Amino acid sequence: MxxxxxxxxxxxxxxxxxxxxxxxxxxxxxxxxxxxxxxxxxxxxxxxxxxxxxxxxxxxxxxxxxxxxxxxxxxxxxxxxxxxxxxxxxxxxxxxxAEGSWPPGSWLAAWRRRRWEQADRAAREALRAAAADVTKPHPPLRAAILRRDRIALRAPHRPxxxxxxxxxxxxxxxxxxxxxxxxxxxxxxxxxxxxxxxxxxxxxxxxxxxxxxxxxxxxxxxxxxxxxxxxxxxxxxxxxxxxxxxxxxxxxxxxxxxxxxxxxxxxxxxxxxxxxxxxxxxxxxxxxxxxxxxxxxxxxxx
Incomplete structure (x- = not known):
C-alpha cells in the first residue's frame, strides 16, 4: 500500500x-x-x-x-x-x-440553427440527386453531409x-x-x-x-x-x-x-x-x- x-x-x-x-x-x-x-x-x-x-x-x-x-x-x-x-x-x-435561454446565447443558437437548416437543405438536395442516379458516385453528397454535421448532428438548440x-x-x-x-x-x-x-x-x-x-x-x-x-x-x-x-x-x-x-x-x-x-x-x-x-x-x- x-x-x-x-x-x-x-x-x-x-x-x-x-x-x-x-x-x-x-x-x-x-x-x-x-x-x-x-x-x-x-x-x-x-x-x-x-x-x-x-x-x-x-x-x-x-x-x-x-x-x-x-x-x-x-x-x-x-x-x-x-x-x-x-x-x-x-x-x-x-x-x-449552456442552454442559451437568454441573450446573447439565444442569438448565437438562432444563428447556428439558421446555418444548420441551410446546410440541411443542401444535404437533402444532394441526397435526392444521388438517389436519382445510383450508378454514379456523388462526392457532393458526402461533402454536404459533412458541412451540416460540422455545425451539429441535429437541429441546434444551444449556442x-x-x-x-x-x-x-x-x-x-x-x-x-x-x-x-x-x-x-x-x-x-x-x-x-x-x-x-x-x-x-x-x-x-x-x-x-x-x-x-x-x-x-x-x-x-x-x-x-x-x-x-x-x-x-x-x-x-x-x-x-x-x-x-x-x-x-x-x-x-x-x-x-x-x-x-x-x-x-x-x-x-x-x-x-x-x-x-x-x-x-x-x-x-x-x-x-x-x-x-x-x-x-x-x-x-x-
Missing part, C-alpha cells in the same frame, strides 16, 4: 507539474516581460537585457535570501496561475454546454457545437434505446471493461486539457492590458483551444454513445431485466425505470 500511494503521489505530482506549473511559469515570465516593456516599447530586448543585468548586479541579486524569496514567489504565482487557468477552463466548459454534441448523445440514446443517459451512465461505468474505461477516461482528460488551454488563453488576453503582444498570444491560444475542445468533445461523445451501444444489454442483464437479442426501446425504458426509481417498472402500453 505504501508503494502504491508513493507511485500515485508521483503521478499526481508529474501531472501537476506538466499541466499547471510549467505553463504557469511561462505566464509569470510573460507577465514580468510585459510589465517591464509595456506598450510603448513592446520589443525592446536591449532594455530588458539591461534590467536583468542591473538586477543581477544589485544587492538583491547577490542575496541568497532574496533569491530564495523571489523563487518562492514565482512558484506561488505560477501555481496560482495554474489554478486560475483550471477554474477559467471549468467556466468555459459550463458555457459550452455552441459542444453543447449540441453532448445533447445529441442524450437524445440519440433515448430515441434508440429509451435510456436516460443521466441515470444510466454511472451504472454503465461499473459494468464496462477496463479498456473501455481507459479510453473514455483518456478522452475526458483530453477534453479537460483543451478547456484548461482556453483558460490559459484568457489569462494571456488579460496580460494584453499591459503588453499587447500577450493579447495576440492569447487569441492564438484561444483559437487552438476551441479547435481542440470541438475535437475532444466529439470524441468523448462518440465513445459514450458507443459504450451504450455495446454494453446496454450487459447493464440490463446485470439488473436482472429480460433482454432477448438487441436491446429494444421498450426494454431500455424498463432499465431507465429501474435506475431512476421514480417511475413504475413496467413496459409502456402499446
Amino acid at each position: 505504501t508503494g502504491l500511494l508513493a507511485e500515485l503521489g508521483k503521478k499526481l505530482a508529474d501531472r501537476w507539474l506538466t499541466a499547471l506549473m510549467l505553463p504557469g511559469l511561462l505566464l509569470v515570465a510573460v507577465a514580468v516581460v510585459g510589465f517591464r516593456l509595456s506598450h510603448r516599447h513592446p520589443f525592446d530586448v536591449a532594455a530588458l537585457s539591461r534590467w536583468v543585468d542591473d538586477t543581477a548586479a544589485s544587492p538583491v541579486g547577490r542575496s541568497q535570501g532574496a533569491l530564495l524569496l523571489i523563487t518562492a514567489a514565482v512558484l506561488l504565482a505560477a501555481g496560482a496561475a495554474g489554478l486560475a487557468a483550471a477554474g477559467l477552463g471549468a467556466g468555459c466548459g459550463r458555457w459550452c454546454v 455552441t457545437f459542444v453543447g449540441d454534441r453532448f445533447s445529441a448523445v442524450d437524445q440519440r440514446v433515448a430515441d434508440a434505446y429509451g435510456l436516460d443517459l443521466l441515470a444510466v451512465w454511472p451504472r454503465m461505468w461499473l459494468v464496462v471493461d477496463d479498456p473501455v474505461r481507459a479510453q473514455t477516461s483518456a478522452a475526458q482528460d483530453a477534453y479537460a486539457a483543451a478547456l484548461r488551454l482556453a483558460g490559459w488563453g484568457i489569462l494571456y488576453l488579460g496580460l494584453g492590458v499591459m503588453w499587447w503582444p500577450a493579447a495576440v498570444v492569447g487569441l492564438v491560444v484561444l483559437a487552438v483551444a476551441w479547435v481542440r475542445v470541438r475535437q475532444t468533445a466529439g470524441l468523448l461523445a462518440d465513445l459514450v454513445e458507443a459504450t451504450v451501444d455495446l454494453h446496454g444489454r450487459t447493464l440490463a442483464d446485470r439488473l436482472g431485466l429480460p433482454v432477448d437479442g438487441q436491446l429494444t426501446r421498450a426494454q431500455g425504458q424498463m432499465v431507465t425505470a429501474a435506475l431512476r426509481k421514480d417511475v413504475p417498472l413496467s413496459l409502456p402500453e402499446s
Whole structure:
C-alpha cells in the first residue's frame, strides 16, 4: 500500500507539474516581460537585457535570501496561475454546454440553427440527386453531409457545437434505446471493461486539457492590458483551444454513445431485466425505470 500511494503521489505530482506549473511559469515570465516593456516599447530586448543585468548586479541579486524569496514567489504565482487557468477552463466548459435561454446565447443558437437548416437543405438536395442516379458516385453528397454535421448532428438548440454534441448523445440514446443517459451512465461505468474505461477516461482528460488551454488563453488576453503582444498570444491560444475542445468533445461523445451501444444489454442483464437479442426501446425504458426509481417498472402500453 505504501508503494502504491508513493507511485500515485508521483503521478499526481508529474501531472501537476506538466499541466499547471510549467505553463504557469511561462505566464509569470510573460507577465514580468510585459510589465517591464509595456506598450510603448513592446520589443525592446536591449532594455530588458539591461534590467536583468542591473538586477543581477544589485544587492538583491547577490542575496541568497532574496533569491530564495523571489523563487518562492514565482512558484506561488505560477501555481496560482495554474489554478486560475483550471477554474477559467471549468467556466468555459459550463458555457459550452449552456442552454442559451437568454441573450446573447439565444442569438448565437438562432444563428447556428439558421446555418444548420441551410446546410440541411443542401444535404437533402444532394441526397435526392444521388438517389436519382445510383450508378454514379456523388462526392457532393458526402461533402454536404459533412458541412451540416460540422455545425451539429441535429437541429441546434444551444449556442455552441459542444453543447449540441453532448445533447445529441442524450437524445440519440433515448430515441434508440429509451435510456436516460443521466441515470444510466454511472451504472454503465461499473459494468464496462477496463479498456473501455481507459479510453473514455483518456478522452475526458483530453477534453479537460483543451478547456484548461482556453483558460490559459484568457489569462494571456488579460496580460494584453499591459503588453499587447500577450493579447495576440492569447487569441492564438484561444483559437487552438476551441479547435481542440470541438475535437475532444466529439470524441468523448462518440465513445459514450458507443459504450451504450455495446454494453446496454450487459447493464440490463446485470439488473436482472429480460433482454432477448438487441436491446429494444421498450426494454431500455424498463432499465431507465429501474435506475431512476421514480417511475413504475413496467413496459409502456402499446
